[in-house]
Amino acid sequence: MIEVEHLSKVFNGRKAVDDVSFYVGKGEVLGFLGPNGAGKTTTMRILTCYMPSTEGTARIAGYDVFEESLEVRKRIGYLPENPPIYPEMTVDSYLNFVAKIKGTPAGQRMAQVDKVVEECSLGDVRRRIVGRLSKGYKQRVGLAQALLKDPEVLILDEPTIGLDPKQIHEVRTLIKGLASTRTVILSTHILPEVSMTCNRVVIINKGKVVAMDTPEGLAAQMKGAERIALIVDGPSEAIREKIHAIEGVISIQATDEKEGRPTSFAVECQLDTDLRPVLASTIVSQGWGLLEMRGVSMSLEDVFINLTTQEPTEADSSRR
Amino acid sequence: MQNILAIWQREIKSYFVSPIAYVVLTVFLFLSGFFFFSYLNQVIQATMMQAQFGQGSQPIDVPGIIFKSLLQTTSVVLLFIVPMLTMGLFAEEKKRGTIELLLTTPVGHFQAIAGKYLASLTFLLILILTNVITILPLFLHGQPDWQPMLSGYLGMFLYGMTLLAIGLFISTLTENQIVAVMATFGVSLALFVIESFSASATGVAKSVIDYLSVMSHLEDFIKGVIDTSHIIYYVTFAFVGLFLAYRSLESMRWKN
Ligand SMILES: Nc1ncnc2c1ncn2[C@@H]1O[C@H](COP(=O)(O)OP(=O)(O)O)[C@@H](O)[C@H]1O
Ligand SMILES: [Mg+2]
Numbered sequence: 204m205i206e207v208e209h210l211s212k213v214f215n216g217r218k219a220v221d222d223v224s225f226y227v228g229k230g231e232v233l234g235f236l237g238p239n240g241a242g243k244t245t246t247m248r249i250l251t252c253y254m255p256s257t258e259g260t261a262r263i264a265g266y267d268v269f270e271e272s273l274e275v276r277k278r279i280g281y282l283p284e285n286p287p288i289y290p291e292m293t294v295d296s297y298l299n300f301v302a303k304i305k306g307t308p309a310g311q312r313m314a315q316v317d318k319v320v321e322e323c324s325l326g327d328v329r330r331r332i333v334g335r336l337s338k339g340y341k342q343r344v345g346l347a348q349a350l351l352k353d354p355e356v357l358i359l360d361e362p363t364i365g366l367d368p369k370q371i372h373e374v375r376t377l378i379k380g381l382a383s384t385r386t387v388i389l390s391t392h393i394l395p396e397v398s399m400t401c402n403r404v405v406i407i408n409k410g411k412v413v414a415m416d417t418p419e420g421l422a423a424q425m426k427g428a429e430r431i432a433l434i435v436d437g438p439s440e441a442i443r444e445k446i447h448a449i450e451g452v453i454s455i456q457a458t459d460e461k462e463g464r465p466t467s468f469a470v471e472c473q474l475d476t477d478l479r480p481v482l483a484s485t486i487v488s489q490g491w492g493l494l495e496m497r498g499v500s501m502s503l504e505d506v507f508i509n510l511t512t513q514e515p516t517e518a519d520s521s522r523r
Numbered sequence: 524m525q526n527i528l529a530i531w532q533r534e535i536k537s538y539f540v541s542p543i544a545y546v547v548l549t550v551f552l553f554l555s556g557f558f559f560f561s562y563l564n565q566v567i568q569a570t571m572m573q574a575q576f577g578q579g580s581q582p583i584d585v586p587g588i589i590f591k592s593l594l595q596t597t598s599v600v601l602l603f604i605v606p607m608l609t610m611g612l613f614a615e616e617k618k619r620g621t622i623e624l625l626l627t628t629p630v631g632h633f634q635a636i637a638g639k640y641l642a643s644l645t646f647l648l649i650l651i652l653t654n655v656i657t658i659l660p661l662f663l664h665g666q667p668d669w670q671p672m673l674s675g676y677l678g679m680f681l682y683g684m685t686l687l688a689i690g691l692f693i694s695t696l697t698e699n700q701i702v703a704v705m706a707t708f709g710v711s712l713a714l715f716v717i718e719s720f721s722a723s724a725t726g727v728a729k730s731v732i733d734y735l736s737v738m739s740h741l742e743d744f745i746k747g748v749i750d751t752s753h754i755i756y757y758v759t760f761a762f763v764g765l766f767l768a769y770r771s772l773e774s775m776r777w778k779n
Pocket of ligand 2: 240243244245284360
């Protein structure tokens with residue numbers, strides 16, 4: 204349904220999107236995950252025909268976003284990063300206006316508006332001025348607008364940003380419900396969002412795709428390591444050296460280090476070797492104080508941080 | 524067509540929910556009334572002087588003089604008002620991000636421009652109508668020649684139409700309404716005052732200056748002369764403005 208091939212976008216000589224390729228099948232929900240500035244919004248703007256790509260192609264429902272922009276625009280619902288609302292309008296008149304410019308025939312407009320109002324639970328605020336609504340309601344008005352005219356493809360840029368936990372839950376449920384009949388691509392920088400709503404995840408960092416898999420697959424991919432959290436009272440440099448020398452330890456990092464206070468470390472070890480006894484005896488035998496030791500299993504969160512904080516060169520080589 | 528109408532309607536409504544429409548209408552009505560009475564006063568004094576010194580051989584066309592002076596003043600007032608009507612047309616959509624909605628729905632660039640331009644023309648018509656109301660008292664006590672009035676208002680509409688097109692184009696270039704207002708005012712003012720260089724220029728330069736001046740084309744209309752070359756001037760200018768606006772929107776979708 205959505206085919207993106209070698210997409211690049213250059214702003215003033217800087218690549219905001221760099222050779223991005225992915226595919227979204229009909230009925231799939233694709234999570235587009237990345238830290239701020241990764242190029243999510245830019246990619247979505249290219250997909251929605253708002254701006255052209257510098258290189259590469261993107262097709263939606265078989266139509267090229269650049270060559271056949273009108274056909275694409277007829278088929279998409281787009282929620283931009285900032286909900287595109289006219290603050291002086293009421294929710295009803297705003298949705299009516301959007302229905303009109305999307306080409307909904309006059310006879311069906313009322314029913315269409317009623318439907319999205321229902322779907323986005325906007326019933327209570329229909330006659331209110333959009334500009335005076337809370338951020339959460341504005342976001343839902345933006346979402347309602349995207350749903351008008353029942354588009355085949357939904358492109359949602361950070362749909363849950365600015366919502367409170369209850370609303371986030373509602374919007375996620377809503378998106379899940381929509382997914383059965385539509386193709387959805389949603390961007391987010393929040394991790395749990397993708398594991399809850401998406402079939403597939405594309406992780407993007409500094410304009411490049413660094414990983415693409417199911418949420419479970421991604422978590423499994425990184426299960427090559429176990430992590431142990433330590434708090435040790437002693438000279439941190441010496442501790443680091445000593446522990447790094449232990450067999451089975453992949454890396455050790457200080458996570459919280461202050462002069463004259465016990466240091467927290469995160470130790471990454473190879474799978475299926477419980478290093479805790481060795482670690483404990485090493486630390487104690489050096490005369491340092493072992494204040495805490497905890498096994499931490501890696502979550503999707505860690506996968507994300509791992510993938511997006513690696514040096515670009517490493518990300519490059521792991522992709523090739 | 525549905526798109527153009529929808530955008531026109533939204534734009535008109537947005538004029539009237541913001542204070543701009545009311546401020547503009549109030550100021551315009553006040554200035555029209557003020558100048559109407561001040562010109563009326565001047566003409567009355569002139570007539571009395573004439574009567575005193577016994578030079579009453581040539582009757583003065585009181586309504587005609589008042590109307591012409593008022594229309595000339597109105598053309599200056601429009602220089603200030605038009606930028607306020609066009610500043611938001613696109614700049615505000617850019618600022619609010621609603622342009623992202625507009626350009627990713629099936630609305631075409633032409634339709635977006637047409638809807639907005641028509642809305643600003645509608646407001647211009649409303650302004651001209653309030654001006655007509657101001658001069659209605661002239662018909663109370665006389666039979667003024669209505670033909671020059673009609674041609675005068677036609678000229679005024681064409682003149683406003685041109686300024687609005689320029690303002691609309693400038694509004695596509697920025698997301699800052701203050702910048703849009705100042706730039707539109709600057710360009711309009713330049714086209715307005717360029718006439719003053721006409722006297723000192725010669726040859727081709729003079730004819731270019733005379734042709735560019737928005738004011739010189741208005742004078743014949745106010746005198747009651749409808750000359751197609753002036754109509755062509757205004758229509759061409761407006762068309763250029765709208766075309767540039769169209770290209771400016773298109774350029775957002777160009778590959779660099
Ligand atoms: N219109 C623009 N002009 C110049 N640079 C831009 C523009 N839009 C985005 N960028 C840059 O492109 C990069 C990616 O931005 P964006 O796509 O908004 O990231 P994200 O949505 O993932 O946070 C950022 O470094 C941003 O500064
Ligand atoms: Mg973004």
